Amino acid sequence: MMLEPLDAGLIERLVREALEEDRAFEDATTLATVDASLMGRGVFLAKEDGVLAGIAVARATFEAIDPGVRFEGSVVDGSAFSKGDILAEVRGPVRALLQAERVALNFLQRMSGTATMASQFVREVQGTKAVILDTRKTTPGLRDLEKYAVRCGGATNHRRDLAVMAMIKDNHREALAREGRSLADGVAAIRARTPGIAVEVEVDSLDDLDAALAAEPEWILLDNMHVATMAVAVRRSAGRTKLEASGGVKLDTVRAIAETGVDAISAGALTHSARALDISLELEFQG
Numbered sequence: 001m002m003l004e005p006l007d008a009g010l011i012e013r014l015v016r017e018a019l020e021e022d023r024a025f026e027d028a029t030t031l032a033t034v035d036a037s038l039m040g041r042g043v044f045l046a047k048e049d050g051v052l053a054g055i056a057v058a059r060a061t062f063e064a065i066d067p068g069v070r071f072e073g074s075v076v077d078g079s080a081f082s083k084g085d086i087l088a089e090v091r092g093p094v095r096a097l098l099q100a101e102r103v104a105l106n107f108l109q110r111m112s113g114t115a116t117m118a119s120q121f122v123r124e125v126q127g128t129k130a131v132i133l134d135t136r137k138t139t140p141g142l143r144d145l146e147k148y149a150v151r152c153g154g155a156t157n158h159r160r161d162l163a164v165m166a167m168i169k170d171n172h173r174e175a176l177a178r179e180g181r182s183l184a185d186g187v188a189a190i191r192a193r194t195p196g197i198a199v200e201v202e203v204d205s206l207d208d209l210d211a212a213l214a215a216e217p218e219w220i221l222l223d224n225m226h227v228a229t230m231a232v233a234v235r236r237s238a239g240r241t242k243l244e245a246s247g248g249v250k251l252d253t254v255r256a257i258a259e260t261g262v263d264a265i266s267a268g269a270l271t272h273s274a275r276a277l278d279i280s281l282e283l284e285f286q287g
Contacts, residue, residue: 003078006056006148014145015060018106024065024099031095039286040094042101044087044108047278051119053077053152054111055088057145061104066096078115078152087279094285101281109276111149117274118153121254121267130258130265133158133244137268146271158266166190167200167221184215200244209233213240221266223247227256234261 019025044058052075059071069092075081087108090097121132132155138146147157159165168176168186176186187199200219201212206229212220213236220237222230224247237243242263249257249267257265 003148003151006144010144011057011060012064014142015057015064015103015107017141018103019061019064019100022103024103027095027099030098034095034098036093036095038094039092040097040283041286042090042097042281042283044089045280045282046081046083046085046087047280048083049081050112050116050277051078051080051153052087052112053115053149054108054145057107057111058088058104061107062090062092062096062100065100066092068092069096069100078154080119090281091286094283097281097283101283105279105281106276107145109279110274111145111152112277112279114146114149114271114274115152116277118150118155118270120153120251121265121270122154124251124254125258125265128255128258130245130262131156132254132270133264133266134270135246135266135268136161137272139271150270153270155270156264158264165198165200166194167202168217169202170204182215183211187215187217206232206236209236213237217241219244221246222262227253227260230257230260230262 055073055077062069062071069090071088071090073088075085075087081087118132125132134147134150134155134157136159147160150157168183172186173183176183183201190197190199198219199217200221201215201217202221202223203209203212204223204225209220219242221244222233225233230245234243244264244266245257245262246266249265249269254265
């Protein structure tokens with residue numbers, strides 16, 4: 001899997017913020033009890049199966065504490081691993097290893113949890129044309145890391161922010177109606193203000209679907225529709241626009257949704273409900 005790497009400046013900033021939040025440079029326990037000359041080795045050990053994401057972030061965490069730390073990954077981001085696998089090895093002063101340990105694990109566990117969940121959703125829809133999308137339901141400040149983890153799991157990023165793509169939702173439709181403007185007027189206004197931008201319209205009924213199709217957006221989002229209604233929407237749309245299904249999508253329902261023929265399925269769970277994977281850092285002293 002070819003992954004575009006995370007921006008090094010972004011990693012450096014987020015790692016620094018996390019270390020400062022943890023006051024890692026002022027570690028009251030480690031700085032008082034561990035001699036500065038004591039060296040050690042640590043291995044990141046997988047306690048369960050999963051898909052890796054965040055190895056570069058973990059490396060940067062240790063290097064931010066001590067640039068002399070040696071970090072070597074054994075598994076690359078986007079790769080599956082099994083319980084008992086060693087994911088990476090780190091060597092250096094024990095002080096640095098202990099100061100960085102929790103922050104590095106926090107990043108690696110959470111990002112790998114998201115990648116693992118994304119891979120499960122992708123696997124469920126294999127054989128259909130549907131792609132799995134993420135949403136903007138991300139941890140404030142960590143969106144780029146979480147969306148990267150989604151890519152590591154083989155899923156696709158949807159709109160990153162409010163400016164990269166337009167989406168007319170129910171409240172926008174209400175605002176348009178109060179001003180006596182149609183959905184088509186709203187789509188036209190978006191394109192006039194931001195030429196070239198893709199427009200998506202959210203609908204929750206077949207009646208709304210007809211109005212959305214008439215407005216000719218690039219995408220229509222079928223929100224919280226029953227699977228049978230989605231199938232009707234696919235037939236009625238007849239390929240005139242791309243269709244995205246969303247709303248309460250779960251691992252045990254995503255296959256049935258995909259089989260309706262929708263082009264994409266978005267799942268907020270990928271970033272707001274993924275469980276942190278069980279990964280530990282096992283330390284040993286040297287010398």
